[in-house]
Amino acid sequence: MKPIKRGYKVWCLADNAGYVFKFDIYTGKGENNDPNMRKEFGLGGEIVPKLTKHLHNKNHKLFFDNYFFSFPLLEVLQGLKIQACGTVRQTRKDFPILAGDKELKRGQFDYRSTPNGLTLYKWMDKKAVLMASNYRRIKATTVKRTEKDGKKAIVPCPQVVKDYNDNMGGVDKHDMLRQLYGTNRKSMKWWHRIFWGLLDMCIVNAYVVYKESHGSLPLLDFRRDLAQGLLTYSKERSSRGAPKRRKTDYSIPPSVRLSNTGIHWPKFIGKKGRCEVCSKKGIESRPISICSHCGIHLCCNATKNCFYEFHT
Structure with missing residues (x-):
């Protein structure tokens, strides 16, 4: 069901803005030396503790979907002081009995909690949504939903649903920007x-x-x-066999003048002021451009390109 059906699987840890902090290229079932971890957490779940080693004992919030989820994983992350939340498949092992779909109206939810703080929710939107967390106690809030007529509806929901909607999707956003x-x-x-x-x-x-x-x-x-x-991009340097470049004392320091020139662009303003490069050479010149970053008047045309000389 993926838009790109074949490729290389890369596990990623990203924030909600799409910045990838860590990644791991999947190389097959034999990549993990601990077979018990795979048996307990599954293929997706075993990578979560590996990618979150730098987050242990820091009380960060971690969100993932049902491919990575398992109840033992939530318990392990809770012991590592990582607040985790994710969607759940009803076929997962140790799934408790909850209210049926026909018993819940839209906005209502049912839940089950364990003594150590794991909570499973079943919330009815247009269809049932199953979520679990190891940090969020029972608390209700609301979310906005768009109806068929385009109007916005306010629907009650557990707080964990709002947390998940606000923070999930960083990896998908990164993939979208990367493939664009x-x-x-x-x-x-x-x-x-x-x-x-x-x-x-x-x-x-x-x-x-x-x-x-x-x-x-x-x-x-x-x-x-x-x-x-x-x-x-370039910077002043000398090498064996090559003469040293002539140093010119411009009014702009080299750190600004020779910085990444992707931020330097000529703005055409007409024949005003004097060209910085030509004035150092004793040449009379009326430039028609100014550097957008340095604010220096420079010649920039088909016959004379002081703009390039100034920034290299």
Whole structure:
């Protein structure tokens, strides 16, 4: 039922913004040295303690779907002081008896709790939703639902449902951003796919960090600026057999002038001011552009490109 039916399975731990903190490439059933863990937690559940080692005893909240869920896993995470929540399949082992679907109206829920704090919920929306957590006690809240006529309806629900809806989906969001403008090159070598996937993962992580620190920016513009910066990045250096570059004392320090040039763009303003590069050479020039980052007047046209010389 996946849109891409064949590929490489990669386990990921991500936040709700789509930033991947850790990942592990699935290499087969023999990858784990502890067969008892797989027997107890299942294929999906055994990877959860492995990816969350750095979260032990920190009371972080962890959300996952029914592919990873098991009741023993919730108990183990509770002992590691990780607050976990996830959806449940009714066929799971040790599943308790709850109210039937016909006994619950929309917005109503039934639950069962264990003495050590594990709670299983059955909440009726348009159909039954099964969820469990090891940290959230019984508490009711509301969620918004869209009806067939487009109107918004307020539906009562357990607090754990709202927590799950607000925080789940980080891996799916990362996958969406990664595939939107993903690097796709045909190759007979299998490891090329892994390499391009990891490259796109790095770009998406950088994009998420950029949005949090600098505000919203379309992903296509970010990738374009990143490519421009990688293509034009340079710094002053000398090597054996090559003459040292001439140092020019500009009004802008090298740390700004030679920084990643993906942030430097010419803004055309007409013939105003004097070109920074031409003035150092003693040449009279009336530039028609200004650097968007440095704020320096520079020539930038088909015959004279002081803009490129200034930033390299």
